[in-house]
Amino acid sequence: xxxxxxxxxxxxxxxxxxxxxxxxxxxxxxxxxxxxxxxxxxxxxxxxxxxxxxxxxxxxxxxxxxxxxxxxxxxxxxxxxxxxxxxxxxxxxxxxxxxxxxxxxxxxxxxxxxxxxxxxxxxxxxxxxxxxxxxxxxxxxxxxxxxxxxxxxxxxxxxxxxxxxxxxxxxxxxxxxxxxxxxxxxxxxxxxxxxxxxxxxxxxxxxxxxxxxxxxxxxxxxxxxxxxxxxxxxxxxxxxxxxxxxxxxxxxxxxxxxxxxxxxxxxxxxxxxxxxxxxxxxxxxxxxxxxxxxxxxxxxxxxxxxxxxxxxxxxxx
Amino acid sequence: xxxxxxxxxxxxxxxxxxxxxxxxxxxxxxxxxxxxxxxxxxxxxxxxxxxxxxxxxxxxxxxxxxxxxxxxxxxxxxxxxxxxxxxxxxxxxxxxxxxxxxxxxxxxxxxxxxxxxxxxxxxxxxxxxxxxxxxxxxxxxxxxxxxxxxxxxxxxxxxxxxxxxxxxxxxxxxxxxxxxxxxxxxxxxxxxxxxxxxxxxxxxxxxxxxxxxxxxxxxxxxxxxxxxxxxxxxxxxxxxxxxxxxxxxxxxxxxxxxxxxxxxxxxxxxxxxxxxxxxxxxxxxxxxxxxxxxxxxxxxxxxxxxxxxxxxxxxxxxxxxxxxxxxxxxxxxxxxxxxxxxxxxx
Amino acid sequence: xxxxxxxxxxxxxxxxxxxxxxxxxxxxxxxxxxxxxxxxxxxxxxxxxxxxxxxxxxxxxxxxxxxxxxxxxxxxxxxxxxxxxxxxxxxxxxxxxxxxxxxxxxxxxxxxxxxxxxxxxxxxxxxxxxxxxxxxxxxxxxxxxxxxxxxxxxxxxxxxxxxxxxxxxxxxxxxxxxxxxxxxxxxxxxxxxxxxxxxxx
Numbered sequence: 001x002x003x004x005x006x007x008x009x010x011x012x013x014x015x016x017x018x019x020x021x022x023x024x025x026x027x028x029x030x031x032x033x034x035x036x037x038x039x040x041x042x043x044x045x046x047x048x049x050x051x052x053x054x055x056x057x058x059x060x061x062x063x064x065x066x067x068x069x070x071x072x073x074x075x076x077x078x079x080x081x082x083x084x085x086x087x088x089x090x091x092x093x094x095x096x097x098x099x100x101x102x103x104x105x106x107x108x109x110x111x112x113x114x115x116x117x118x119x120x121x122x123x124x125x126x127x128x129x130x131x132x133x134x135x136x137x138x139x140x141x142x143x144x145x146x147x148x149x150x151x152x153x154x155x156x157x158x159x160x161x162x163x164x165x166x167x168x169x170x171x172x173x174x175x176x177x178x179x180x181x182x183x184x185x186x187x188x189x190x191x192x193x194x195x196x197x198x199x200x201x202x203x204x205x206x207x208x209x210x211x212x213x214x215x216x217x218x219x220x221x222x223x224x225x226x227x228x229x230x231x232x233x234x235x236x237x238x239x240x241x242x243x244x245x246x247x248x249x250x251x252x253x254x255x256x257x258x259x260x261x262x263x264x265x266x267x268x269x270x271x272x273x274x275x276x277x278x279x280x281x282x283x284x285x286x287x288x289x290x291x292x293x294x295x296x297x298x299x300x301x302x303x304x305x306x307x308x309x310x311x312x313x314x315x316x317x
Numbered sequence: 318x319x320x321x322x323x324x325x326x327x328x329x330x331x332x333x334x335x336x337x338x339x340x341x342x343x344x345x346x347x348x349x350x351x352x353x354x355x356x357x358x359x360x361x362x363x364x365x366x367x368x369x370x371x372x373x374x375x376x377x378x379x380x381x382x383x384x385x386x387x388x389x390x391x392x393x394x395x396x397x398x399x400x401x402x403x404x405x406x407x408x409x410x411x412x413x414x415x416x417x418x419x420x421x422x423x424x425x426x427x428x429x430x431x432x433x434x435x436x437x438x439x440x441x442x443x444x445x446x447x448x449x450x451x452x453x454x455x456x457x458x459x460x461x462x463x464x465x466x467x468x469x470x471x472x473x474x475x476x477x478x479x480x481x482x483x484x485x486x487x488x489x490x491x492x493x494x495x496x497x498x499x500x501x502x503x504x505x506x507x508x509x510x511x512x513x514x515x516x517x518x519x520x521x522x523x524x525x526x527x528x529x530x531x532x533x534x535x536x537x538x539x540x541x542x543x544x545x546x547x548x549x550x551x552x553x554x555x556x557x558x559x560x561x562x563x564x565x566x567x568x569x570x571x572x573x574x575x576x577x578x579x580x581x582x583x584x585x586x587x588x589x590x591x592x593x594x595x596x597x598x599x600x601x602x603x604x605x606x607x608x609x610x611x612x613x614x615x616x617x618x619x620x621x622x623x624x625x626x627x628x629x630x631x632x633x634x635x636x637x638x639x640x641x642x643x644x645x646x647x648x649x650x651x652x653x654x655x656x657x658x659x660x661x662x663x
Numbered sequence: 664x665x666x667x668x669x670x671x672x673x674x675x676x677x678x679x680x681x682x683x684x685x686x687x688x689x690x691x692x693x694x695x696x697x698x699x700x701x702x703x704x705x706x707x708x709x710x711x712x713x714x715x716x717x718x719x720x721x722x723x724x725x726x727x728x729x730x731x732x733x734x735x736x737x738x739x740x741x742x743x744x745x746x747x748x749x750x751x752x753x754x755x756x757x758x759x760x761x762x763x764x765x766x767x768x769x770x771x772x773x774x775x776x777x778x779x780x781x782x783x784x785x786x787x788x789x790x791x792x793x794x795x796x797x798x799x800x801x802x803x804x805x806x807x808x809x810x811x812x813x814x815x816x817x818x819x820x821x822x823x824x825x826x827x828x829x830x831x832x833x834x835x836x837x838x839x840x841x842x843x844x845x846x847x848x849x850x851x852x853x854x855x856x857x858x859x860x861x862x863x864x
Contacts, residue, residue, distance in 0.1 A: 034591070061590075184761060210764070212790070215762070511671045
């Protein structure tokens, strides 16, 4: 993948857990324009290992002097968010991919219903810029745990006015998804980004109310689940490596110097898919991409999030 | 680099000819004596100096004449340029991509200056100079896609990515090999590839789609495709088939050298930034069998590829009627010597 | 030409089956075949949510299903004398509809794609409309040369109603136009036509 080198130009503490980083191209040039909902994958060097995390691009997709990302300090961090919060300073240098969009707006939609939870607000910020610019019909519903955790809600109130609705958990405010989805005009698309429980609730409610699958869009940046260490044989590279508990298969393959394709690193897009050649037990699928039948067949695996449920696995990379 | 733009026609009297330099840089597509269809995609990175792959968009000696031929086709049939309403962002992406590339790669012919969103574009070969506001279509006298589509050689299709596939939602198509934009506009990948023979290509089409869905910004790709045309005619559209279809009957073993042309399509694919759409460009290079035989190696290779071509492909590429005459013409130049693998001229 | 190829662009239609998650249902049908398709649909257990049935019963003298439909469809049945009137009724229905609506159409290919065209204006995609082809295989043919569309074509070759050229009726179909591509069949050998076969009765 093509990479860009950026320098951290500013860091802002937005909420107790969230920091906003402003990134500018290290050689002073312009950064590529991007489409609302895009993310970049940031490569971090943590104790000699390269750690890669995806972060949504906020900010205006058209203006390209700087990119803006926000990082929430995760409770069970594998090191990425802690590194960004504690090690990265103004002036630090980072390597990022070009923008990738796996959460694009449906251009022919008549209305866009945006549902955000917590740090899941970030992809909507650039989407809202595109929606405002094109004069599209939209509504934002943003839920967060308590007032001080509502990242960017001042900016959102200003930009979206009556189109934005806020739900503060600690004040007992809840989204009524059934009511919301029952009254939308034809041609509405719904987009959700937030904690897993919220994403699942939105998907299930929309489906149960007869919304067609291609009107429902979601994005989740979940960290790859940890598990037992196992031996991984890379058949085409003729290598055998160990996948430790706290590293994903994809990360282990990359650490071994093998170039593996990826886009979302979260089990959603299918880009990293590998063929399983042999194994001495079962597989643990954590992705949202393979069908149930494909998962059961044991012939394919998503190395970004899934693991072997046994001591040995051989794949075709 | 100085280019003398030729005054020539791609219809009626067909005065189109390649200079020696143009013949030398021709993208000859056959590395072996047998042609096998494949996805054959490679990164569209800067190629050898003077080659057709040197720059993102190739401007050659036929530039002015080709743009004029495009203008005539569009004047006769406006449906050769279509852009569905939701593709405006993609249109601006296309304008930015082509303007910046041409100004950067051919500064002697094109200049682009920017003052914030006010851009001034000068295309000296076509005598165009205009100042406009990027993003505001009312400041150009036609939509951005058509504006630049008329100023770059080749056909362009903008593909909207949604529902796990690609849709041909905008196009400017005046030099196609036999498909109709007016008919295909709005079709999905599977729909517009419907007529392509499935027997050998079913898996290839699906794999190509999967590959394109994850095409990355900053990492364009390219591939070569080929067919044959009678006379150096760019507009071999189904729309005008009544006018060019009959030409296939006029080929003889004596005139095949002048009439039969190898038509190579250089196809490039770029991910576009603001729209997340994919730009697909199809650029035609035409060369007569006579011109091809300037390099004996190419004439021999062409002879063998045509002779060994699978009957399905002969029919699909419309070569059936003149294959025999063309082989007769080429066979005089083939001494049967072993040719090494490779597309080089000599 | 490519008759022997299996062509992915040719739409394949199904049987009308209720979508269990939908929160409203709109059924539109025309002719004898369409009437039968709706009767078959009502043989399945009806979903709970509101159902509207728009039926254009325009064939007089042959079998008439409108009386049977009046007995079988519990409520929400509206009858029209022409296809055009039924299409107008669809246009009147859609503005007040909400997400969760499923649409079911039964009739000729032309009828179904005219309704699909109206639905597109409301952001409803083709896959969201359940289509059952009934009554006739007649094709609408788009002349790629003059862009005219010739309707009710029953054979593999037809004269273009606008420019008169003889067109071969391909299987390549445009959903946007609701028509198959017609390409001049005798461009290379004027007057020489293949055998004309009535294969779309």
